[in-house]
Amino acid sequence: MKKINILVLALLSALILVSCGSNGSGSKSSDTQLISQTNNNYYQGVIKKGHYVTSKSRGVSVQQNDNQLNLKGFENGLLSISKSQFPTDSYILQEGQYIDTSTAEKWLDRKSKDNPEGLNPAGKDTKEPMYLQQMDEQDFMEQSHGSLNIKGMTIGLGINSVYYYRKEAYGAVYQRKLDDKDVETQGKAIANQVLKRLRQRKDLKNIPIVIALYKQASNDSLVGGNFFASSVNDKGATSISNWKSLNIKNYVLPDQSNRDINSNDEDAFENFKNQVQKFFPNLSGVTAQAHYVNGNLRGMHINITTQFYGQSEVISFTQYVDAMAKKYLPNSIPIDIQVSSSEGIQSFLSRKTGNKDFYTHVFTSY
Structure with a gap:
């Protein structure tokens, strides 16, 4: 009987050890849940610890955007572009987790001594227009052995078509219509810098990254803006070599x-x-x-x-x-x-x- 009891205890101990190891390695899967698809036109979303995973930089922009249709058109249009590269039946959508609020604020600001990361031109507001207005990041994941791994990313860059500025704090708002060629040139130059910076992250070195450019409508427009160019950058690419023109209008x-x-x-x-x-x-x-x-x-x-x-x-x-x-x-x-x-x-x-x-x-x- 004594030998049997020892054997039973040994087996129970082994089971407890296996159970503990199993819980430890699978903690990510137990904390992470996927939102079921109600329609194959939609991506599955991600819930962690009971909460939907929101973008780390959502809502960050250069200034208050008075045209809410710009925001809706930007987000909806970016999803459509993503679907052409990352099908909804193969990828899981997780809202941006790599560009946090602090990083987004620096990138959207002007370049200066205090902010060398600024993607908008250096200079005074009254003389030099700011082109980059907003950005959005979408992460596309695959599930493997209970954990999610990033397999692709889409970045949307909202470029101003009209630049609004004040000559003094709380003063009158002035506006300057930006030339379409300048909007395109500045947008593509900014996109190159964004791609180069993203590739510095270990997780993002070898995944396809889609970058799309959105021309924002003026504040008084009755419709939102439109995407006018996109680029699919294969793993490892640190500069954009090929742009696809998009003919999208509202x-x-x-x-x-x-x-x-x-x-x-x-x-x-x-x-x-x-x-x-x-x-x-x-x-x-x-x-x-x-x-x-x-x-x-x-x-x-x-x-x-x-x-x-x-x-x-x-x-x-x-x-x-x-x-x-x-x-x-x-x-x-x-x-x-x-x-x-x-x-x-x-x-x-x-x-x-x-x-x-x-x-x-x-x-x-x-």
Whole structure:
């Protein structure tokens, strides 16, 4: 019996040691969880210790950006560019963890004796424009043996098309439109410096790094800016040798002054708008943001502003909008329609690429 007890104790000890070793090596996997995909168009996200992993430099910019559409267009467009290089079914998206807030603030500032890392030109605000406005980092991971390893990265650089400055603190704001060639030249030069700096990090030496340039719209624009160039830099590359021009544009409809918009698209929206406005005499406006890639309409976001608040009116109107959207709007693109009043969003309609029917939701208050 004594020998059996000793043997049992030895086996239990061995099991405890194996269990401890297992927990130690797998602590990263137990702390890290992946967010399941609800749609193959989306990346899986990363949760660590119960919290979503946010970007270390999110929200850092040279100055307050008064056009929120710039921010939305920048983030959404960067995701689209990333998907072409890092497919959603092969990579996991982790928001930027290599460029922290302190680093981003230094890079976005002017170059000076006190800040040699500045990527904006040295000089006075009144004379030398600042080109780099914002940046975003996306890390693309692969899971192996319970841990995540970085396998790729995308960097977006937002370049000003209009430079805003003050001659004195709290004084009037002046503006200077920047030449398109200067925007492109400065953007590409900044991108080269960013790539070189990233390659100094051990984890980033041998991964593909995509860098994309975004021309910001002016503060008073009714649409956001657009990406105009991107570059895929294979592992080890420390300078950018090849740029791909991107023909991406955003337009507001209706806009009779812009001849770049496809007349068929413009007519389709105009017919939809006219029918919608016949439903109630007190509609404040119907406008759309049209997204074009290489001259082809790829998406549309429509805003309808109303002055009615009755629940039955909103329900009836939403059903009518659904019918008119199916009848008049292009059926080969994703479309979002938001119906709102001064009190907030009243209803929402959405259709994905290839779908015939719209998903609709009417907001209620209890």
